[in-house]
Amino acid sequence: MLRELGIDHVKVEPLAQRLGVTKGSFYWHFKDRRDLLRALPEFWARRQTDPVLAHVQSTPGGPIDKMWAILEFIAREDPDQYDNAMRAWAQFDPDVATAVAAIDDRRMATARSLFEEAGLSPADAAFRAQLWYFYDVGEHVTRDTPDTVEERLERAAQRLKLLTSDLRGV
Amino acid sequence: MLRELGIDHVKVEPLAQRLGVTKGSFYWHFKDRRDLLRALPEFWARRQTDPVLAHVQSTPGGPIDKMWAILEFIAREDPDQYDNAMRAWAQFDPDVATAVAAIDDRRMATARSLFEEAGLSPADAAFRAQLWYFYDVGEHVTRDTPDTVEERLERAAQRLKLLTSDLRGV
DNA sequence: TAGCATCCATACGCTGCCGTATGGTATTGT
DNA sequence: ACAATACCATACGGCAGCGTATGGATGCTA
Incomplete structure (x- = not known):
């Protein structure tokens, strides 16, 4: 929904x-509607970003290899628009906004540290991570988003190239 | 609202x-609620993107000058989140989705033509325009978005530099 | 000044949804 | 076998919002 x-x-x-089912069932599992809504952000975080960050942790190689691991991982998923x-x-609920901002920070922090690892200064890495994530x-x-995995992978490669072409090959 | x-x-x-006022007044001006909603996308297009595209038309200089004109124009506005x-x-209404997609296309087409003008191939310019717009x-x-105009301008300059540093100075 | 159009208020019925009260069935523990 | 607990259905009162009907009020026009 x-x-x-x-x-x-x-x-x-x-x-x-x-x-x-009927409402009677719902009100046994949840106190009220707000109670259901409160559970959604955490559910979303667990489902959409934890796997990606876990995956990048477990991939070997330098920072650019890890960036590619992220892009490839995402490109192979089917884009289900849950983030949207x-x-x-x-946009309209401050509590949810902070929850989403926290996720954005986690994702961008990962990218930022990889750019730092690749030799950029903290400020430059932060900006580059923004460009990456945005x-x-x-x-x-x-x-x-392209429909086929192949197109998504090609576009991802293009993006990685443009964002790292001026860095040392690590 | x-x-x-x-x-x-x-x-x-x-x-x-x-x-x-009261509802009686509303139903004199609009047939029903759907009638009001139908009028919103066009209102938005007129207000948010026509001025920008008109401004870039009227600025002299090369493509990079015009890119800067766009960034500067947007940075000086206060960001009112209408786009969001x-x-x-x-996200949830297909008709509105096509309306928004049309606006996105207009904006990206402008950027694309500027990148082509700066010497990129159509495919490269298209990708670069995406990165620009996204x-x-x-x-x-x-x-x-930073709160002060100064910060927004600085970030815009940084963005323009990264996206055009490998192009000929036109 | 009579008549007509414009603009807005009041009053009404209807529907969708919330939350609660209450009873029923199935499953489990002892 | 018999509670007790887990899980779900039915029924109710209440409110918010939609759209319609109707009646002023104001201004324009002939």
């Missing part, structure tokens, strides 16, 4: 009908 | 109350 119609459409009665729905929600956000939010 | 709470909160009765609200809406989108959607 969140992905398809937005947070204002995750309502308990339509939700129950979609699941083939969360951002749309965060491309991802922009691609998702404008729904401009 | 759209900017602050999202499209699902532009409802006729709260809207009327906010304007200090439209994107949040477009940074903008990412900055807005993550609410990471």
Whole structure:
């Protein structure tokens, strides 16, 4: 419901009908609607970013290898637009906004440390990480992600090249 | 209402109350709620992107000068998050999505032609324009825009430098 | 000044959704 | 076998918002 119609459409009665149950069931599992909404951000964080960060931890090689590992990992997933729905929600709910900002920080911090590892100064690395990450956000939010894995991989390679061509080959 | 709470909160009765009138007035000006919503995308396009494109048309100099003109123009505006609200809406309404996509295309086409003018091949210019534009989108959607004009200008200069440092000075 | 169009208020019925109260069934522990 | 607990359905009252019907009020026009 969140992905398809937005947070204002995750309502308990339509939700129950979609699941083939009634409201009575819902109010046994959750105190009220707010209680359900509170559980969503953490669910999202666990599902969408923990796997990526775990994957980059476990890949060997230099920083550019790890950047490629991230890009490849994401390109091989099917883009399910969960991020978009969360951002749309965060737009209008301060609590969710801080939750999403925390995720953004975690992701950008990873990129930043990799750019530092590749030889950039902290300030330059921070900016480069922004450019890196914002491309991802922009691609998702404008729904401009290619349909096939091959196209996504090619575009990712292009991005990595442009963002690291001036760095030492580590 | 759209900017602050999202499209699902532009409802006729709260809207009327906010304007200090009653529903009776609303239903004289608009057929129904859908009629109001239909008018919003065009209103947004006129207000948010026409001025920028008009401004770049009227600035002299080479393509990089014009790129700077765009960045400077946007940096001097106060970021009012209208774009974000439209994107949040477009996320869940296909008609709005096409309207927003049309705006994205217009903006990116401008950047693309400038990169071509600066010597890039059509394919390279298209990718470079994406990177250019997605940074903008990412900055807005993550609410990471600096508060002061000076900081925004500095960041814009940094962006322009990184995206054009390998091009001929035209 | 009579008539018509413009603009807004009041009042009404209807629907969708929330949250609660209450009862029923199934499963588990002893 | 018999509680007790977990899980779900039904039924209710209440509110918010939609759209319509109707009646002023004001201004323009002949």
